[in-house]
Amino acid sequence: MEFQIPERKYLPKDFKVKDWETLKPYFETLLNDEINSGKELESWFHKLSELEAVVSEEMAWRYIKMTCDTSDEKLAESFEDFVRNIQPHIAPYNDKLNRKALSSPFLAAVKEKDGFDIMIREMEKDVEIFREENIPLETEISSLSQKYGAILGGMEIEYEGKQLTLQQAAVKLQSTDRELRESIYKKIANRRLEDKSKLDELFSELIRLRTDVAKNAGFANYRDYKFKSMGRFDYTPQDCFDFHESVKEEVVPLLNEIAKERKEKLDLSTLMPWDKAVDTSGKESLKPFNDAEDLTAKTIKVFNKLDPYLGDCLLKMIEMKHLDLESRKGKAPGGYNYPLSETGVPFIFMNATSTLQDMVTLLHEGGHAVHSFLMNDLELTEFKNPPSEIAELASMSMELITLDHWDVFFENEEELKRAKTEHLEGIIQTLPWVATIDKFQHWVYENPNHTLEDRKKAWNKIFDTFSDSLTDWSDLEEIKDYLWHKQLHLFEVPFYYIEYGMAQLGAIAVWKNFKDNPKKGLESYMEALKLGYTKSIPEVYEKANIKFDFSKENISQLMNFVKSEMGNI
Template identity: 30%
Template structure:
């Protein structure tokens, strides 16, 4: 039930996020409701009646998702808020139990005698994805899933607890990012040392949390009959059109076709900043001798620029950004106690997305405004243009294509944020996009090795990471930095703890996003039209089919990465500063 101060506008409930009420869902009544749906389904033989029950289930789940999102957002905005910490914990504990009921209902639909008629109404992909979900769940692993959620929340809380004395201030980890881009080389290194000291001071806690997570997830996989969590992880990430063999082939192409180009990019960077005699990890985020491109304006001015950009881009984005600003669907400032990272989530009952990030005064602030807005725009299109039965969440690599492509397609408006530093931003952004793919692929490779050999010691994990660095980022010299120098830098990547096997989705998506960029350079209008059509596909097609429908190449195809690398390398050659 929605209540409070709202108006109905163009089919959605308009309400500021701060005024959205939160009521813990009735966790005793919900299982009974879902059981009743199952009972009704047993007694409803016709497709129309079963479809009506499906729609009813979607309404129940949307309300549950809305309340969960509100609790999650408010908990991550302030991890010290005891009320929302308790609410998130209660919901996290309840979700596996509720998932059991949800999947029982979904299983009955999959086994329905009128499934073919239901597929015509809902879409066949929903059934394919549901069958994957069924493979990845059993009531016996509910206690393990609950423990997994608690461990993930503990990692976020530990990370967010960082209060690091530096430069006469007390900084969070995101706030140190600006110092890592400072022209003063000694200050850059000192920022990494200060950050590393926090992780070293909590070394045992970070190691112990990951040990417990790997053990927990491996137990879940074994209980479900899998050889390792690798198989279960692929199911949990809804890999419905490729598997580990295809990803292994993608990794090979990254090492063969992309790593050599990134080596050249880093060599050019070292020369630009005057460190070509000894380029180190502490120099990695510093890209121009006179300083990196930084947003020109206060956070409020950056948000105003984002509003202008999306208002002018297209009629669809204009309506989207109006909703976002009208209802204050952002929390972007870094502050003590705030969880790390950035994300976009949805509030289904309000037909609204929400953007969370940690502004730190670097170009990352603009990347977030375009990246997370790509997610939010796709969510807006899905809920505002599609009927409820077609509001299927795309798989993760499709979602990340929405966001990473938006970073490039907003190019005509980058000057609103960077003024006379726009050329610097666009060069470094493109270089970083290419350099990210080997890093992200390394994260995925690391996770596969961790779950293939779940009994590794903390020291063995760090050694594995250090060895992978030599394959994927051979240009890096850690120069005896604490934390990073001992091969523990992976612990800073929250996805390794909280979202196993997610990171390769970014890499596949970035490969498609670079295709959108290449298309944009040739025909900006066509690139945008192709992108909007891609977004409007929602979750009705697999990732590979969605990419092909847009006339693009799948990143999993041999030669795709090589072709993109050559195209973007040519652009870089003409845009050096």
């Protein structure tokens, strides 16, 4: 892969973001620049883009380093410093710069260029919702949000004299020893429950602050504010409710079928929560790789089989040491691909142990990474920030279009079939969970003054709506009450979750196209990703030769396709 980090044209090559005082002059210069033509306005946008890229990458690295080691107080302080002492100063300047651009008499000419209309639409939205009094509130929210990762990053359980992270312990839930599974499940759940009050208080405080932000901006609730803030121009809360209803009617029955089959194959009188991850044939859990190095090498091989360009993306990341994959004490939970706006080479973080889910996670985050590389030729930083409905399409599609090459991980035909079946069942299980978390968020922010008891009741009602009817939660009520505590999106990135459902539907459609015509299917997928956010969400989906559609009819058709493919395995 021929790849060069772009040279700076506006900021000095050796400039590093240390504090606000060293950064401020560059914002001031942009604010005071005279713009006398469309060409000069375009040039001004390029300067702003470079500044945004440099600032964004600085924040990214502080976040990455902090999540890689939550026990290092200096790393936490560095991120906190950015959130408290740099970001709040940038916010009012961003608003002034937006207003300067939007008031330019040359805006109409620039707006005709590809992508600029989408960017300007975002700027208009940002101006509409910006309130000076929200800056300290947003600072407080950012600071509080990082506490979630620190709390979960410190959670461990004891097993056979060793301390295991919750991610490492969860691997034991695939054991064929049912007593062991039960023991591990309860240890993990009870460890989370130790911090239930701490997490409840944190969430309540976040709800309070977020609601204040919404009220200040003139919105009835934080949900409505967040839809505007996230630039959801292409769908409404009602579309989300329709999605919930479609999933309840078209997907939950499939969930029941899977649970019924699992109960029968395992020959159980009662299906318990710790029976969900074990292989139904009674075999030990799949182990697709040995360690992070093996996982990376095999993933590159799979990517190469689709297109050598895809493998080259990961090789570049290895070369630049932009991968941190193995689970260890002190790492924040979860996994992510963090785009790095200036260098153009993203960073993948995850907590791999040795499971099928870990393998899929790297394929998923690898999809995000490939998306970052494919967008590198776009003109402005803003064009490279697609909304999650597009970003998650990139990652979830990658999971599916690589399926035919999973023999790289599983040489044994029987294990390969098991892996594919588990993954496709996982898709059927994902959609109801997405609906659960999303519907819960709608309720939380529509009813911000709720009590902890109200919250518990609402959670259980929603959870029951989208769960299979066979799993027995008797004597596990408290564990069930707090299952939502494990979902970091609720704490760190509110309302960012429905996108997984929408993108999952799109990914199934991409996969269907790929199965019909691999060459054309892959080409359409990559061409769509190259657009970044220069087109609307429906237009990007159309470029991928799929529909942005979460109607009951579409979900039914896609689920039938998944069932058909499961039958072909």
